[in-house]
Amino acid sequence: MSTFFSNPRAGFQSKKKLILSExxxxxxxxxxxLGSQVKKFEIEFNQFLNNGGYFVSCANGTDAITLSLLAYGxxxxxVIVPSHTATASIIGIKKAGCSPVYADVDPETLxxxxxxxxxILKSNKNIKAILAVHLYGNxxxxxxxxxxxxxxxxxxxxxxxxxxxxxxxxxxxxxMAAAGTFSFFPTKNLPALGDGGGIxxxxxxxxxxxxxxxxxxxxxxxxxxxxxGMNSRLDEIQAVILRVRLxxxxxxxxxxxKIASLYNLHLSQNFSxxxxxxxxxxxxxxxxxxxxxxxxxxxYMQKHGIFLGIHYFPCNHMNxxxxxxxxxxxxxEKIVAEVISLPIFPELRAKDQMQIIKLLNxx
Numbered sequence: 001m002s003t004f005f006s007n008p009r010a011g012f013q014s015k016k017k018l019i020l021s022e023x024x025x026x027x028x029x030x031x032x033x034l035g036s037q038v039k040k041f042e043i044e045f046n047q048f049l050n051n052g053g054y055f056v057s058c059a060n061g062t063d064a065i066t067l068s069l070l071a072y073g074x075x076x077x078x079v080i081v082p083s084h085t086a087t088a089s090i091i092g093i094k095k096a097g098c099s100p101v102y103a104d105v106d107p108e109t110l111x112x113x114x115x116x117x118x119x120i121l122k123s124n125k126n127i128k129a130i131l132a133v134h135l136y137g138n139x140x141x142x143x144x145x146x147x148x149x150x151x152x153x154x155x156x157x158x159x160x161x162x163x164x165x166x167x168x169x170x171x172x173x174x175x176m177a178a179a180g181t182f183s184f185f186p187t188k189n190l191p192a193l194g195d196g197g198g199i200x201x202x203x204x205x206x207x208x209x210x211x212x213x214x215x216x217x218x219x220x221x222x223x224x225x226x227x228x229g230m231n232s233r234l235d236e237i238q239a240v241i242l243r244v245r246l247x248x249x250x251x252x253x254x255x256x257x258k259i260a261s262l263y264n265l266h267l268s269q270n271f272s273x274x275x276x277x278x279x280x281x282x283x284x285x286x287x288x289x290x291x292x293x294x295x296x297x298x299x300y301m302q303k304h305g306i307f308l309g310i311h312y313f314p315c316n317h318m319n320x321x322x323x324x325x326x327x328x329x330x331x332x333e334k335i336v337a338e339v340i341s342l343p344i345f346p347e348l349r350a351k352d353q354m355q356i357i358k359l360l361n362x363x
Contacts, residue, residue: 001305002305002306002307003305003306003307003343003348003352003356004307004309004343005286005307005308005309005341005342005343005344006187006309006343006344006345007343007345007347007348008186008187008191008345010345010347011191011245011252011345011346011347012191012193014347015244015245015248018244019193019240019241019244022240022241022243022244023237023240023241026236026237026240031236032236032237033233033235033236034215034233034236035236037236037237037239037240037243038057038233038234038236038239040239040243041057041234041239041242041243041246042055042056042057042198043055044243044246045057045190045198045242045246046200048172048246048249048250049172049174049175049180049200050172050175051171051172051175051176052175052202053175053200053201053202053203054200054201054202054203054204054206054207055198055199055200055201056198056199056201056207056210056211056214057196057197057198057233057234057239058197058198058199058210058214058232058233058234059195059196059197059214059231059232059233059234059235060088060183060185060195060196060197060232061088061092061161061181061182061183061184061185061197062088062091062092062095062183062197063092063095063197063214063230063232064092064181064182064183064197064198064199065088065089065092065093065095065096065131065157065159065181066092066093066095066096066230066232067199067210067213067214067230067232068157068178068179068181068199068201068210069092069093069096069098069128069129069157070096070210070213070228071179071199071201071206071209071210071213072129072155072178072179072206074096074098074128074129074155075096075097075098075227075228076097076098076128077098077099077126077127077128077129078098078099078100078101078124078126078127078128079093079098079099079100079101079127079128079129079130079131080100080101080103080112080117080120080121080127080129080130080131081093081100081101081102081103081112081130081131081133082102082103082104082105082111082112082131082133082135082332083102083103083104083105083315083316083317083318083326083329083332084105084110084112084135084312084315084316084332084335084336085133085135085159085312085316086161086311086312087312087316087319087322088161088183089131089133089159089161089316090316090322092131092181093131096228097228098128098129100316100322101120101124101127102316102317102326102327102329103116103117103120103329104116104329104330104331104332105329105331105332105335106331107331107335108274108275109138109274109275109277110135110136110274110288110335110339111133111134111135111138111139111140112132112133112140113331114140114141114144114145114148117130117145117148118148121148121151121152121154127152127154128154128155129154129155129156129157129178130145130149130154130155130156130157131157131159132145132156132157132158132159132177133159133161133162134158134159134160134162134163134166134168134173135162135163135311136162136274136282136284136285136286136287136288136311137162137163137165137166137189137256137282137283137284137285137286138163138166138274138276138277138280138282139163139166139167139168139173139277139279139280139282140168141168141277141279142156142158142168142169142176142177143169143279145177146176146177155177155178155179156177156178157177157178157179157180157181158173158174158176158177158179158180158181159181160173160174160180160181160182161181161182161183161185161188162188162189162285162286163283163285164182164188164189164190164249164283164285165189165190165249165250165253165283166280166281166282166283167280167281168279168280169279169280173280174200175200178202179199179200179201179202179206180199180200181197181198181199181200182197182198182199182200183196183197184196184197184198184238184242188285189249189252189253189256189283189285190242190245190246190249191245192238192241192242192245193237193238193241194235194238195238196234196235196238196239196242197234198234209226212225212226212229213226213228213229213230214230214231214232214233215229215231215232215233216229216230216231217229251346252346253283253284255346256283256284256285256344256345256346257281257282257283257284259284259287259344259345259346259348259353260282260284260287260344262350262353262354262357263287263342263344263353263357266354266357266361267289267357267360267361268360268361271289271290271291271360272289272290272291272338273289274288274289274290284344286309286311286341286344287341287342287343287344288311288339288340288341288342289339289340289342290335290338290339290340291338291340292338294310294337294338294340297340297360297363298340300359300363301359301360301363304359306343306356306359308340308341308342308343309340309341310339310340310341311339311341312336313336313337314336315329315332315333315336317329317332318333342356342360343356
């Protein structure tokens with residue numbers, strides 16, 4: 001039997017009966033677009049985040065980034081972003097009408113470098129926002145980043161596609177800046193059975209703004225009053241599924257941490273770990289190590305039915321159309337050839353994980 005770095009099917013199979021029961025009730029309700037299920041999910045997820053504010057759902061995590069910028073009236077100018085992130089982060093910026101300015105990463109955390117951000121802020125006077133990507137389940141030092149952004153009069157948006165359930169300075173990621181964006185793609189910590197996303201915002205005014213933009217720029221009378229409107233609604237059926245999955249999210253994140261601790265304890269020191277940092281408590285969306293001979297390792301593990309992941313290659317500033325006029329980012333360019341994601345998902349059994357560790361150590 002094969003083991004992959006992620007296994008969304010296993011999570012849904014264990015909850016299949018309950019999910020189907022709730023979907024049946026939803027079908028009978030007749031509410032299929034922005035109905036009671038979406039409203040309930042938005043309230044319940046905001047309660048999970050537990051730091052005040054408001055949560056607005058949308059169609060996917062990419063749109064969440066676009067909506068967060070537009071909610072603040074940012075439809076042009078530059079946004080600082082790490083090149084080492086999912087392509088969705090870059091597309092979300094571009095869809096808002098803004099241009100990405102790529103920053104290098106810290107060699108220990110592999111998250112966007114605060115020194116690189118400061119260097120860009122000093123030389124570029126047209127920076128409107130910083131997209132703080134919390135990668136692998138690990139979070140940036142938000143106190144330092146917010147302080148830096150304030151000095152240069154730009155906002156910080158947290159990209160929490162991989163950090164749902166991560167605590168930073170004792171608070172949930174996504175609630176510590178101007179906005180926090182989330183993805184509910186099937187492989188995420190909180191998964192839908194399809195696409196889904198949303199934004200945490202600190203004020204009622206911003207909530208209303210984002211709600212209007214996600215549905216054509218309408219007001220309550222369906223009059224277009226806000227520019228750059230779009231169609232980005234979370235499906236009611238996905239809200240049903242997310243409400244079921246939300247009930248076990250905390251337990252599943254604890255299981256991810258347990259799996260990570262086994263890797264930390266038993267995996268050979270020949271595998272270079274990514275620094276977690278004392279300011280946060282990671283949700284371990286991914287467990288990433290760095291190796292010098294990645295192709296050989298991938299081939300070796302595949303022979304034993306273990307399929308590892310790569311997050312991410314190529315890096316965005318060297319990726320096709322995105323590479324035009326892009327800077328050199330030496331740390332990013334080095335680590336994208338070394339990073340590899342090991343299997344980590346709540347349903348991974350300890351005996352199977354120990355076999356994976358045994359194979360890795362023998363290699």
